[in-house]
Amino acid sequence: MIRLTLGDVNRKSPYEITFNHGDFDFTTDAGVRYSVSFIEDVPLGGCDTFQFGFRKREDTHTSHDSKVKDTLIAIIEQFFAENEDVLLYICDTSDGREEKRNRLFIRWFEEFATPERYTMQTANAIVEGQGFYAAIIVENRNPKLEAIIEDFKQTAESLTGEKP
Numbered sequence: 001m002i003r004l005t006l007g008d009v010n011r012k013s014p015y016e017i018t019f020n021h022g023d024f025d026f027t028t029d030a031g032v033r034y035s036v037s038f039i040e041d042v043p044l045g046g047c048d049t050f051q052f053g054f055r056k057r058e059d060t061h062t063s064h065d066s067k068v069k070d071t072l073i074a075i076i077e078q079f080f081a082e083n084e085d086v087l088l089y090i091c092d093t094s095d096g097r098e099e100k101r102n103r104l105f106i107r108w109f110e111e112f113a114t115p116e117r118y119t120m121q122t123a124n125a126i127v128e129g130q131g132f133y134a135a136i137i138v139e140n141r142n143p144k145l146e147a148i149i150e151d152f153k154q155t156a157e158s159l160t161g162e163k164p
Helices: 007-010 066-082 096-111 147-160
Strands: 018-019 023-027 033-046 047-056 087-091 118-127 130-139
Touching: 007 066, 018 130, 033 066, 047 066, 047 130, 066 096, 087 096, 096 118, 096 130, 118 147, 130 147
Parallel strands: 047 087
Antiparallel strands: 018 023, 023 033, 033 047, 087 130, 118 130
């Protein structure tokens, strides 16, 4: 189970975050509700791994809102402030927009993160005509960093048949 101090996240987040049935929820100025989850996954490199989930609660079209990015970054930053775990990101494939989601998430994260503090490894493949995009994010202070990266590369290679 992850540790995440809601008060610390809310001090940095432009939207107020609440904890609701295991998810971290927030509502935008336009009334769009989002949910963020951390689901324990298979360990990588001997380190706990949590799959990062992010979704709209309703299927509505929304315009660009930079506060959403800032809210997600506040959550991720607090995750790493309190945990030495691996964050696993897998794009939702339910509507065929996974490639766009992947590019957006990576761009948002790269705007926030510095290579001195974080390592991100990505992997992607086309499986039965559908794109599969995944990434891990690890804080460089993690003592198992090299083992985590190697384990992710081996796992991605075995799933995709290609080297990431």
